[in-house]
Amino acid sequence: MLGKELGKNLNTFENDYVVFDLETTGMNPYDGDRIVEVSALRVVNHKVIDEFSTLINPEQHITEDVVAVHGITDDMVKDAPKMKEALTGFLDFIGEDILVGHNIKSFDMNFLKMECMLQFDGKVPANDYVDTLILARHCMPEMAHRNLTVLAEHFGISPEGAHRALVDCRMNQKVYECLKAETDKFESGIKTVPQCTKCGKRMVIRNGKFGEFWGCSGYPECRNTMNISR
Numbered sequence: 001m002l003g004k005e006l007g008k009n010l011n012t013f014e015n016d017y018v019v020f021d022l023e024t025t026g027m028n029p030y031d032g033d034r035i036v037e038v039s040a041l042r043v044v045n046h047k048v049i050d051e052f053s054t055l056i057n058p059e060q061h062i063t064e065d066v067v068a069v070h071g072i073t074d075d076m077v078k079d080a081p082k083m084k085e086a087l088t089g090f091l092d093f094i095g096e097d098i099l100v101g102h103n104i105k106s107f108d109m110n111f112l113k114m115e116c117m118l119q120f121d122g123k124v125p126a127n128d129y130v131d132t133l134i135l136a137r138h139c140m141p142e143m144a145h146r147n148l149t150v151l152a153e154h155f156g157i158s159p160e161g162a163h164r165a166l167v168d169c170r171m172n173q174k175v176y177e178c179l180k181a182e183t184d185k186f187e188s189g190i191k192t193v194p195q196c197t198k199c200g201k202r203m204v205i206r207n208g209k210f211g212e213f214w215g216c217s218g219y220p221e222c223r224n225t226m227n228i229s230r
């Protein structure tokens with residue numbers, strides 16, 4: 001769904017959503033890096049019911065160091081649809097659904113935003129979205145690293161074939177559901193986090209200039225922080 005502004009970042013657990021993932025030619029969409037693959041899974045009532053996946057001809061060279069990450073070569077994308085056609089298919093697939101993805105707030109959403117602006121007269125994807133990396137910070141404070149494969153392994157999900165978009169979508173869909181189960185443990189008291197010594201609210205993991213720390217969930221009313229000991 002296109003609109004004037006990007007959708008809101010939600011930290012929620014949804015029953016129905018679309019998980020998506022992109023592979024790209026580099027890290028920076030503002031510096032001309034482009035999307036080479038987009039995949040998505042439609043989930044209804046926690047079950048995957050449909051999938052979408054396409055390679056994209058980025059009309060630029062895919063460098064060796066990037067091929068080493070996802071394995072997608074110039075040759076593989078030379079006959080693939082170009083950006084506008086591929087994105088039109090993706091936008092049709094996602095409709096108005098809430099999007100879910102790993103590290104999408106600072107990576108994938110920026111790529112989608114840039115590419116859509118270029119292809120669709122300055123319009124951007126307006127779907128609200130859930131970033132599982134941000135959710136994992138809340139649900140898995142005990143873990144020092146929370147990239148997708150680390151989380152998958154932690155939950156006993158096979159990371160085989162990681163770094164191709166559809167495989168990462170399947171992995172992340174399971175991770176998202178596992179994060180929901182972790183959150184339920186907080187509610188039932190099986191898993192706990194420190195309480196704020198000033199206001200009594202739950203502490204949450206936050207990321208600052210010098211790494212992660214516990215911050216009060218009552219922020220900005222309460223600005224209490226604590227160091228993490230793992």
Ligand SMILES: [Zn+2]
Pocket residue numbers: 196197198199200201216217218222223224
């Ligand atoms: Zn507090």
